[in-house]
Amino acid sequence: MNMSAILTESGIPKEERWRLTSYEDVAAQDPDTTLDENYFGHTARPMHVVRLMHEPRIATFQLKFSESTLVAETWEEYLNIDARVLEVGDDWVRMDCLLDRESKYFEERVFERLLVEGAGPLHEGKYVLIRIRQRKGKQVVTFHDGGKCVRKDAFEDYSMFKDLLDEELQKPL
């Protein structure tokens, strides 16, 4: 099993990145390595011994949790709202939110730009899926790119304006 946990690169010059490596990894790379020579004189069990190695490549963390340590949060209410970006400000975003798909009821809402940026690069007309999950004492709102999962037909339904296309109105005065 690879037990190495690799330090992230942020703020560390490339040539000074370090990698934590288990004895097994070191021994695999250098078969002559022995515990007594390389590990500060300790004779600990190999799996518990680590040493720092120079690691010039970009590093990532490799950690494996056993499934039993991961406890998923449970929620009581869920709501998914389709939305389309109308305007993007310096620190805010105005969106057209479809609050009721059956009656096609829309409301304009303004959100902090930092939150909505979770849905990716923002521009006018971008579709966003707002997911709200809540339970007693807690509510989580997340913003996602809705390009593939928002139903666009409701936003692009202009049938309510069809009367304005009356021929009389189209004629020049």
Place this chain on the structure above:
Amino acid sequence: MKRLKTEIQIRFDTVADMSWHARSILAPFRQFATNIQILHINRPEERVLLEFAEESHVIILDWNMLALVSQGNFSGWKKRDGLLRFFFDAFEKTKDLPSYSGIESIRVLTWSVLSDHYAEVSSFREKYFSEAVPEGDEDAAIVVTGVWEENCTFELRFGPYQSKSDPERHNLYVFPKRNDPFAQLLDSLRGTLIRAEVSVKGESDVFKAVVDLLEKAETLTRRIK
């Protein structure tokens, strides 16, 4: 009353070319899922499973069924844009396939335990069985079937919950995590296991039909007192 598992099945006439479409139908929801599994790849019976760990459910699509299987408590399903949103969106995309020809049936199944209610086989027999029912092995259950209304049938099964055998027998583990709180709950539960199944033949508004069936299943389950 503790809900252990819920299944919603939309059964449709076999879509022979589903293996060409199943992955693209579920692809838009992949970003919200915690895992994806594809069985029988590139065979007509290809089956795609999308796991949503936070919502504790899995969406399954194959050539004659779209299903949602949920583990544990089941709430937030009454709104069209609520818990079941992706499930119904996937069905809308399935309906758009040229080879889709219609719904065969919609079925809802729920498994619940009524805690501390005739947990022993002997007390259950004493409460529900007449003397005419012969003494048998250590298991006991009652099955009630019937017609709710036109095109709608139900089946209700209930009996003492057996923590050693019932989780396997009823496939109560949706997620194979044998050491999590849900597994501990299954080990420690005592009471009557109630399995309610309600199904309806061909429906036009699938959302309303599913909500109606879920309510009927709850009503059936609460009949056991």
